[in-house]
Amino acid sequence: MNIETTVEKSRTASLKETIASSMSYEEYRILVAEKVASKSSTGPNQSEAYVNYTKLSDARMRRLDKTIKISKALNNAALNYDKKVTWLILTESWCGDAAQSMPVFHKIEQLNSNIKVKVALRDDNIETMQYFLTNGGMSIPKLVAIDEITNKVIGEWGPRPTVATKMVSDYKAEHGMLTPAFKQDLQVWYTKDKATSIMEDALELL
Incomplete structure (x- = not known):
C-alpha cells in the first residue's frame, strides 16, 4: 500500500466520523441563535470580540436566508445535478466569511435532494480540518464535496470566493496582515456583491 492510499483512507475515515456527528444547516442556525442569546460563541475563544462576531454572523445569515436570489445559471445547474453528494462545511459561529456563503449553499441544497449540506465545527x-488546509492554515469556512456512493472527495471550496481571495492576498502582500479596517471593507464588498461571486464559484461544484 503506498503512502497516498494510506492518507486517502485516513482522510475518508475522518470525514465519515465528522459527517456522522454533523448538523444540518437548520440545526446550525439554531445553534448560532442560541449562542447569541447566551452571549457566547462556538469554539474555545469566548472573548467579547468573538461573541460580537457571532452576533453579526447570525444577523447576516438571517438576512441572506431571506434575500438571496439564486442566479438562473446556478439554478439550472443545481436542478440538473445527478450525483448524490454531501457538502460538508467546516466552520465556527464567529466566522464572517461563513455567514456570507453558507446561506447560498443551503439555497442550492433546497433545489435538489441529491445535494445534502452538513455543518461541523472546525475546533x-x-x-479532519488538517486534511483541508489553505496555505497551511485552518481557514474557514471550508466546504468539502463528498460523493455518497464512492466516499471520494470530488470538490473543495473556501474559505472565500475567488474574487475575495485575490483581494485578501493582494492586501496581505502589501500590508503583511489583514487590518480591522480591511475586514470591514471586505464585508461591505460582500454586501455589494450580493453573493454573485459565491454563486459563480458554486457552479464549479456542480
Whole structure:
C-alpha cells in the first residue's frame, strides 16, 4: 500500500466520523441563535470580540436566508445535478466569511435532494480540518464535496470566493496582515456583491 492510499483512507475515515456527528444547516442556525442569546460563541475563544462576531454572523445569515436570489445559471445547474453528494462545511459561529456563503449553499441544497449540506465545527474536528488546509492554515469556512456512493472527495471550496481571495492576498502582500479596517471593507464588498461571486464559484461544484 503506498503512502497516498494510506492518507486517502485516513482522510475518508475522518470525514465519515465528522459527517456522522454533523448538523444540518437548520440545526446550525439554531445553534448560532442560541449562542447569541447566551452571549457566547462556538469554539474555545469566548472573548467579547468573538461573541460580537457571532452576533453579526447570525444577523447576516438571517438576512441572506431571506434575500438571496439564486442566479438562473446556478439554478439550472443545481436542478440538473445527478450525483448524490454531501457538502460538508467546516466552520465556527464567529466566522464572517461563513455567514456570507453558507446561506447560498443551503439555497442550492433546497433545489435538489441529491445535494445534502452538513455543518461541523472546525475546533471539534481538528483531525479532519488538517486534511483541508489553505496555505497551511485552518481557514474557514471550508466546504468539502463528498460523493455518497464512492466516499471520494470530488470538490473543495473556501474559505472565500475567488474574487475575495485575490483581494485578501493582494492586501496581505502589501500590508503583511489583514487590518480591522480591511475586514470591514471586505464585508461591505460582500454586501455589494450580493453573493454573485459565491454563486459563480458554486457552479464549479456542480
